[in-house]
Amino acid sequence: MKAEGKRNIWREYQKEIACDHFYYQRSCIRQNFFPASEKTFLKILRDELGKDIYDDPLHTTCTGIGYHTDVVPFDTIQAVVARHFALMTEAGYKNMAISCVTSFGIYSEITETWKEFPEELEKVRKSLKKAIGKEFEVPANIAHASDIIYKFKGEIAEKQQFELINKQTGKPLKIVEHIGCHYSKMFPSKGVGGAEFPHVLSGMIEEWGGEVVDYPERRHCCGFGFRQYMVQSNRGYSLSNSKKKFESMEPYMPDAIVANCPGCNMFLDKWQYTLAEMQGKTYGQNGKGIPVLTYEELAGLVLGYNPWDLGLQMHQIDCEPLLDKMKVPYNPEDKYLGANKKYIGRPEVAACLA
Amino acid sequence: MGKFGFSVMETRTVNFGELDNRLLGYVLENEASFLTCISCGGCTATCSAGNLIDFNVRKINLFLRRCDIESLAREIDKCMLCGKCTLVCPRDINIRNVVMLIKKGIVKFRNE
Amino acid sequence: MGKSIVTIGGGIAGIEASGILAELGYAVSVIEKEPDFGGKLKNWDHLFPNMRKAEEIEDYLSRKGKTPGITLFPNTTIASFENIKSGFVLKSNHGVSYSAHAVIVATGFEVFSAERKEEYGYKIYDNVITSADLEKRLKSGTPLTTLAGKTPQRIAFIHCVGSRDAKVGNTYCSKVCCVTGVKQAIEVNKLLPATQIFNFYMDLRMHGLEHEEIYKTAQEKHNIQFIRGRLSEVSENIDHSLLIKAEDTLSGRPLKMNVDLVVLLVGMEPGVGTTAIGKACNIEFNQYGYLKIPDVHLAGNLTSRKGIFVAGSCSCPMSVKDTIEHARSAAFEVHRYLIEN
Numbered sequence: 077m078k079a080e081g082k083r084n085i086w087r088e089y090q091k092e093i094a095c096d097h098f099y100y101q102r103s104c105i106r107q108n109f110f111p112a113s114e115k116t117f118l119k120i121l122r123d124e125l126g127k128d129i130y131d132d133p134l135h136t137t138c139t140g141i142g143y144h145t146d147v148v149p150f151d152t153i154q155a156v157v158a159r160h161f162a163l164m165t166e167a168g169y170k171n172m173a174i175s176c177v178t179s180f181g182i183y184s185e186i187t188e189t190w191k192e193f194p195e196e197l198e199k200v201r202k203s204l205k206k207a208i209g210k211e212f213e214v215p216a217n218i219a220h221a222s223d224i225i226y227k228f229k230g231e232i233a234e235k236q237q238f239e240l241i242n243k244q245t246g247k248p249l250k251i252v253e254h255i256g257c258h259y260s261k262m263f264p265s266k267g268v269g270g271a272e273f274p275h276v277l278s279g280m281i282e283e284w285g286g287e288v289v290d291y292p293e294r295r296h297c298c299g300f301g302f303r304q305y306m307v308q309s310n311r312g313y314s315l316s317n318s319k320k321k322f323e324s325m326e327p328y329m330p331d332a333i334v335a336n337c338p339g340c341n342m343f344l345d346k347w348q349y350t351l352a353e354m355q356g357k358t359y360g361q362n363g364k365g366i367p368v369l370t371y372e373e374l375a376g377l378v379l380g381y382n383p384w385d386l387g388l389q390m391h392q393i394d395c396e397p398l399l400d401k402m403k404v405p406y407n408p409e410d411k412y413l414g415a416n417k418k419y420i421g422r423p424e425v426a427a428c429l430a
Numbered sequence: 431m432g433k434f435g436f437s438v439m440e441t442r443t444v445n446f447g448e449l450d451n452r453l454l455g456y457v458l459e460n461e462a463s464f465l466t467c468i469s470c471g472g473c474t475a476t477c478s479a480g481n482l483i484d485f486n487v488r489k490i491n492l493f494l495r496r497c498d499i500e501s502l503a504r505e506i507d508k509c510m511l512c513g514k515c516t517l518v519c520p521r522d523i524n525i526r527n528v529v530m531l532i533k534k535g536i537v538k539f540r541n542e
Numbered sequence: 543m544g545k546s547i548v549t550i551g552g553g554i555a556g557i558e559a560s561g562i563l564a565e566l567g568y569a570v571s572v573i574e575k576e577p578d579f580g581g582k583l584k585n586w587d588h589l590f591p592n593m594r595k596a597e598e599i600e601d602y603l604s605r606k607g608k609t610p611g612i613t614l615f616p617n618t619t620i621a622s623f624e625n626i627k628s629g630f631v632l633k634s635n636h637g638v639s640y641s642a643h644a645v646i647v648a649t650g651f652e653v654f655s656a657e658r659k660e661e662y663g664y665k666i667y668d669n670v671i672t673s674a675d676l677e678k679r680l681k682s683g684t685p686l687t688t689l690a691g692k693t694p695q696r697i698a699f700i701h702c703v704g705s706r707d708a709k710v711g712n713t714y715c716s717k718v719c720c721v722t723g724v725k726q727a728i729e730v731n732k733l734l735p736a737t738q739i740f741n742f743y744m745d746l747r748m749h750g751l752e753h754e755e756i757y758k759t760a761q762e763k764h765n766i767q768f769i770r771g772r773l774s775e776v777s778e779n780i781d782h783s784l785l786i787k788a789e790d791t792l793s794g795r796p797l798k799m800n801v802d803l804v805v806l807l808v809g810m811e812p813g814v815g816t817t818a819i820g821k822a823c824n825i826e827f828n829q830y831g832y833l834k835i836p837d838v839h840l841a842g843n844l845t846s847r848k849g850i851f852v853a854g855s856c857s858c859p860m861s862v863k864d865t866i867e868h869a870r871s872a873a874f875e876v877h878r879y880l881i882e883n
Contacts, residue, residue, distance in 0.1 A: 471789030
């Protein structure tokens with residue numbers, strides 16, 4: 077592997093990411109499965125980096141899931157996106173920070189459509205005005221939330237409490253990075269580092285002391301695919317693609333996986349449980365699974381946040397082996413206690429993982 | 431009927447003159463880029479579905495050109511429209527649009 | 543006769559055309575941006591179709607370059623180009639003026655930059671090389687190994703890299719890569735008889751008397767295996783071998799294979815020199831960025847401007863043999879033009 081070759085490609089794919097004053101667009105899935113990740117993102121931006129970011133209670137789903145499963149037509153999703161732009165405009169913001177990779181893909185697809193077909197933009201402007209009396213500006217900058225963390229990875233490193241280093245061996249942690257398809261496979265120029273060798277997550281990992289695992293199926297999709305998992309009988313596609321990735325990364329003995337897409341995070345975590353149940357097979361070290369983190373969780377660990385405040389107890393695969401390697405302190409008894417110290421329940425553990 | 435122990439055999443020959451090429455015409459008219467397919471198989475190599483099930487996106491071209499609508503209808507249903515084939519195609523064919531047109535065309539000509 | 547000619551480019555075409563014109567009595571100045579002459583020929587080991595050493599042609603050209611009447615100007619580029627009544631005045635980067643009754647553009651081609659096919663991992667994975675790299679390695683005579691020094695057990699040659707590919711903007715066939723791939727496969731088999739060799743192709747364009755014979759020899763005598771399928775991607779395994787994916791189109795199934803070395807058969811592209819000179823001389827380009835010839839059958843050496851001629855692969859992809867023939871016809875066209883004018 078030649079690092080110089082990758083750096084040459086990364087130079088080709090540098091995107092403009094706004095510095096401050098963001099309008100935050102949340103994700104449907106992440107608010108349910110990784111609720112603390114978005115909270116952590118806001119905390120990092122506001123408290124660590126001193127940025128202004130507006131978390132608007134008025135915005136809704138982008139309807140991307142419906143769009144990609146053919147339930148929501150293009151005209152409808154355009155109107156929903158236009159409404160979000162109108163909310164952003166009303167709130168006095170120009171830069172979008174998008175939590176979900178599919179939403180990011182949707183916003184990119186629609187704004188690109190408007191560039192190619194200005195008549196669509198005019199149509200949407202008219203419909204939105206007619207329906208709810210709102211007008212909007214197209215954002216000056218659209219960034220995925222991971223782009224913003226990437227941009228400020230150096231500032232985060234300056235405040236770093238824990239390095240991505242295995243304190244037991246002194247070696248960098250081996251971390252698999254996985255980007256969502258809708259992040260840069262649709263528009264390579266809209267992702268940091270492009271689609272083939274994306275840099276958005278690998279940049280963070282390297283900056284914070286870890287080592288990126290480059291395994292053969294690194295580029296392969298996690299298998300999520302709205303058309304796959306929505307229909308129960310099709311979920312085998314989803315599972316089999318994840319399995320292909322786990323098998324390919326297993327020989328490298330990764331310490332963790334980090335992803336920037338709601339679906340990838342969810343399925344790379346939960347399919348490990350499913351595969352353990354179905355086939356009695358695990359892919360991590362010591363017969364365990366491989367912990368799967370969001371980039372906010374990773375940044376939070378690096379900054380020394382309490383793992384349970386980061387929501388790591390919501391994961392199907394236990395993160396404690398990773399915390400132990402990093403020597404991050406945690407209280408095991410607090411793991412399944414909510415804000416009011418009330419027991420919140422625990423994920424089921426596969427027989428072979430127990 | 432007499433029992434001869436053998437039978438009249440039907441020809442397997444593709445008879446170009448008798449093919450119903452309405453669907454082919456419809457697809458090519460609406461997605462002219464498909465004219466340029468060279469059957470290189472880049473699409474099938476990268477296909478999300480074809481890696482796991484018996485689905486060959488390259489053969490869509492063949493079935494369409496041989497007007498084998500039955501095989502085509504069976505094959506096209508396995509596509510998940512992820513678009514990876516379109517990304518790798520060296521002829522820059524909008525394969526996803528071809529699939530959509532075939533789906534539309536099959537219904538259209540079945541009813542005609 | 544006393545008429546003078548400037549040839550821009552001192553590769554195969556430039557030297558060959560200039561040598562003939564010097565023999566006919568013209569004063570020819572050959573402008574070459576590199577310190578030495580012969581173009582890319584010095585990088586090639588053996589030439590198809592007869593596997594002759596490229597050095598033989600180099601020696602021939604070096605003798606040709608010494609023809610009385612030729613003056614060679616290495617390390618020289620053209621800074622300006624001007625029309626005058628009797629022809630042209632060209633100024634070099636060294637401030638030297640050359641007046642010419644006719645100009646031959648022989649700026650050649652560039653090898654496709656394989657890193658632009660990002661999914662093939664050239665310059666990223668240790669053991670992905672191009673056909674041009676392999677040619678240099680064969681010529682150097684060092685043992686053909688992986689970067690770690692291991693003898694490759696399996697090698698894949700990938701056809702049509704940077705050619706016939708709308709995604710990189712080159713829709714044309716580069717014409718020489720098919721035969722180069724099969725030639726190199728044979729050469730590697732001779733060096734490493736125990737190594738399995740696969741050629742992944744879309745169409746094999748082994749035209750003419752000799753090329754088809756090379757193909758047949760590769761099958762008969764060298765056990766080269768041909769798989770009809772275009773590569774979708776290359777990735778690296780933990781042992782630095784490479785995982786390649788294609789469709790085995792004849793069996794209709796996706797195929798993956800671990801190989802120790804991948805050789806990308808890179809195509810030809812018009813060079814930056816061709817683009818710059820074409821613009822400076824104000825002559826037209828074709829849709830692919832090569833210099834445009836006005837009539838493919840009857841005026842293969844003319845350009846859109848009178849008195850400016852084209853020789854070699856700055857007009858389209860050409861083999862060494864085609865280039866020499868094209869240069870000879872360029873010399874003839876220039877001679878005819880100078881007699882008539």
